[in-house]
Amino acid sequence: MFNNNNYKVGALALALSMALTACVSDGDDGKQGLKGEQGMPGVAGVEGNDGKNLPRALNVEVVGRFATGIYGKSAAEIVQFHKSSNSAFAINGAANQIEVINLTNLAITEVANPIADESLTSSAFTFPLSVSVINGEGIEKTMPLGAVNSIAIKQDLLAIAVEGQVKQANGAILFYSLNELGEGTFIKAVEVGALPDMVTFTPDGSKALVANEGEPNADYTNDPEGSISVISIVDSFPNNVAKAINLSTDIVFSDDNLVPDDFNTDAKRLAILSKAGVKFAGPAGNTVAKDLEPEYITTSSNSKMAYVSLQENNAMGIINLEELTIEVKALGYKDWGKHQLDFSNKDEVPEFKSIQGLYGMYQPDTIASYTWNDSTFIVSANEGDARDYDGFSEEVRVKDIIDADELNQTLSTELQSQYDESGGKNYLGRLKVTTALGDEDKDGEFEKLFSYGARSFSIWDKNANLVYDSGDDFGKISSAILGNNFNAAHTKNKGDNRSDDKGGEPEAIDIGEIAGRTYAFIAQERAGDLFVYDVTNPFNTAFVTHYNNRDFTVDYEMDDDLADPCDPNEGMDCTHVNEAGDLGPESIKFISAADSPTSKPLLIVGNEVSGTVTVYQVTEL
Numbered sequence: 001m002f003n004n005n006n007y008k009v010g011a012l013a014l015a016l017s018m019a020l021t022a023c024v025s026d027g028d029d030g031k032q033g034l035k036g037e038q039g040m041p042g043v044a045g046v047e048g049n050d051g052k053n054l055p056r057a058l059n060v061e062v063v064g065r066f067a068t069g070i071y072g073k074s075a076a077e078i079v080q081f082h083k084s085s086n087s088a089f090a091i092n093g094a095a096n097q098i099e100v101i102n103l104t105n106l107a108i109t110e111v112a113n114p115i116a117d118e119s120l121t122s123s124a125f126t127f128p129l130s131v132s133v134i135n136g137e138g139i140e141k142t143m144p145l146g147a148v149n150s151i152a153i154k155q156d157l158l159a160i161a162v163e164g165q166v167k168q169a170n171g172a173i174l175f176y177s178l179n180e181l182g183e184g185t186f187i188k189a190v191e192v193g194a195l196p197d198m199v200t201f202t203p204d205g206s207k208a209l210v211a212n213e214g215e216p217n218a219d220y221t222n223d224p225e226g227s228i229s230v231i232s233i234v235d236s237f238p239n240n241v242a243k244a245i246n247l248s249t250d251i252v253f254s255d256d257n258l259v260p261d262d263f264n265t266d267a268k269r270l271a272i273l274s275k276a277g278v279k280f281a282g283p284a285g286n287t288v289a290k291d292l293e294p295e296y297i298t299t300s301s302n303s304k305m306a307y308v309s310l311q312e313n314n315a316m317g318i319i320n321l322e323e324l325t326i327e328v329k330a331l332g333y334k335d336w337g338k339h340q341l342d343f344s345n346k347d348e349v350p351e352f353k354s355i356q357g358l359y360g361m362y363q364p365d366t367i368a369s370y371t372w373n374d375s376t377f378i379v380s381a382n383e384g385d386a387r388d389y390d391g392f393s394e395e396v397r398v399k400d401i402i403d404a405d406e407l408n409q410t411l412s413t414e415l416q417s418q419y420d421e422s423g424g425k426n427y428l429g430r431l432k433v434t435t436a437l438g439d440e441d442k443d444g445e446f447e448k449l450f451s452y453g454a455r456s457f458s459i460w461d462k463n464a465n466l467v468y469d470s471g472d473d474f475g476k477i478s479s480a481i482l483g484n485n486f487n488a489a490h491t492k493n494k495g496d497n498r499s500d501d502k503g504g505e506p507e508a509i510d511i512g513e514i515a516g517r518t519y520a521f522i523a524q525e526r527a528g529d530l531f532v533y534d535v536t537n538p539f540n541t542a543f544v545t546h547y548n549n550r551d552f553t554v555d556y557e558m559d560d561d562l563a564d565p566c567d568p569n570e571g572m573d574c575t576h577v578n579e580a581g582d583l584g585p586e587s588i589k590f591i592s593a594a595d596s597p598t599s600k601p602l603l604i605v606g607n608e609v610s611g612t613v614t615v616y617q618v619t620e621l
Contacts, residue, residue, distance in 0.1 A: 457509060
């Protein structure tokens with residue numbers, strides 16, 4: 001019997017098979033088409049600039065200079081810049097006023113004689129000898145004032161830090177509104193702590209921060225506590241009363257192994273901080289708050305954190321501006337067994353050696369900050385400083401440690417061997433060190449030596465961990481260029497004069513951006529060296545250039561410990577100081593191209609010994 005369904009299935013399968021075979025088989029290719037017409041040529045692209053090697057070369061040149069004619073009296077110290085009036089503001093400690101130096105017509109090429117130029121002039125900004133302030137209880141009182149120490153400018157708001165008439169008493173911050181001529185209208189004065197040594201504004205302008213150093217008097221019978229004052233500002237108008245961050249109960253520790261009961265007394269805080277490496281040196285009755293002396297403040301870009309150098313203590317304070325607390329971090333020590341330094345001023349030549357067991361305390365003075373990869377980094381000028389008062393001194397030369405008529409103690413076998421090999425009392429024996437460290441077990445033998453300052457600049461992360469240090473660059477660069485004049489004093493032209501102390505003493509530092517790169521500008525107080533480093537990437541820092549605006553052939557001598565540093569009755573001679581150039585750079589202020597009156601990046605440097613303010617133009621070569 002015929003099955004119709006089977007027939008239908010078979011026919012369908014055959015049809016599908018033929019269809020698939022047809023899909024697999026391609027037809028013959030067609031003939032090649034005619035070639036189309038040539039298209040219109042594209043527009044030529046802009047020729048790119050040649051790439052630049054790193055570090056980029058910078059040209060540093062003097063384009064203006066102001067001279068007070070006052071020598072050795074701190075007649076040009078801290079400098080700032082007011083954009084609205086195109087003026088540099090400089091503290092004149094000798095006259096206890098501020099010099100306002102108009103830069104509107106500043107040159108854009110180097111002056112004819114950078115060392116002796118006096119092309120800039122000033123007008124005096126004065127302030128009263130006493131002010132009315134409101135204390136913490138809301139009571140108004142009159143405060144007699146002493147010397148001006150610091151200034152800060154935020155837009156048109158000027159803050160002046162002035163110590164009390166008695167240096168150990170509370171001081172004040174005087175606020176002024178500045179006009180387009182750089183003239184000020186007094187707003188108010190706010191009481192702060194003892195010896196306000198530095199004032200700055202947060203980047204958002206919401207706070208003025210004050211480092212109250214609290215130095216003791218000469219015989220150490222009056223040693224006020226150091227502190228940080230925080231003054232709130234709303235619409236450029238400061239609050240009547242400052243908030244204080246004390247250096248006792250406001251100290252915190254981030255170590256989770258510590259609980260509040262572990263540091264709820266001064267003795268406990270002192271023990272923890274000492275064990276961590278914070279240096280304390282003072283007479284009987286010394287406390288943490290008395291010993292810590294805030295020196296210089298910088299802030300994070302978001303205005304939430306601040307950082308303060310605690311110079312004598314070889315430490316940094318990390319300040320939480322929202323919680324008003326401070327954490328004190330030891331900075332550690334520089335191993336001079338891994339670097340080289342010149343430690344004698346007797347040979348009067350640059351000679352660098354490593355000493356095993358010798359360490360440098362960083363002890364930064366000026367600090368500044370910048371941001372890389374959204375993190376804050378702090379740069380420090382590692383000047384060094386000793387507590388050396390009539391009533392207490394920690395300072396001693398190495399030779400005096402082993403002198404029977406001085407300390408009458410000993411050096412370890414290794415240190416004594418290096419002491420002898422160096423040449424003894426006129427060589428390693430000349431170096432000044434601290435008695436507060438080195439004899440850890442108090443057995444009369446110094447196993448280590450700790451000198452003042454690190455003769456360098458450093459970069460620290462936001463937790464005060466060391467990221468970079470310039471090592472022995474400063475001494476070697478300066479000696480290579482200045483020869484025997486390196487480490488010269490600033491009170492006379494005598495080379496190698498400061499090698500036994502703290503070397504060139506890096507004092508001032510600021511950060512600035514030029515053509516997309518970030519630079520650190522560091523000035524040494526003694527010989528007057530200016531160093532420039534590319535710090536764009538803090539983990540890949542590089543030296544860029546060096547400048548020194550001084551004539552070492554000029555014969556002069558002064559003593560800044562005298563009432564008249566140029567007193568001829570004391571054998572001083574300042575006849576030709578004005579020909580010697582810039583002496584004792586104390587502060588640096590970087591001015592960006594966007595803010596500069598010449599549209600070129602500038603550096604303003606205050607030189608306290610020569611009483612000069614020098615303006616440098618810094619451009620890419």
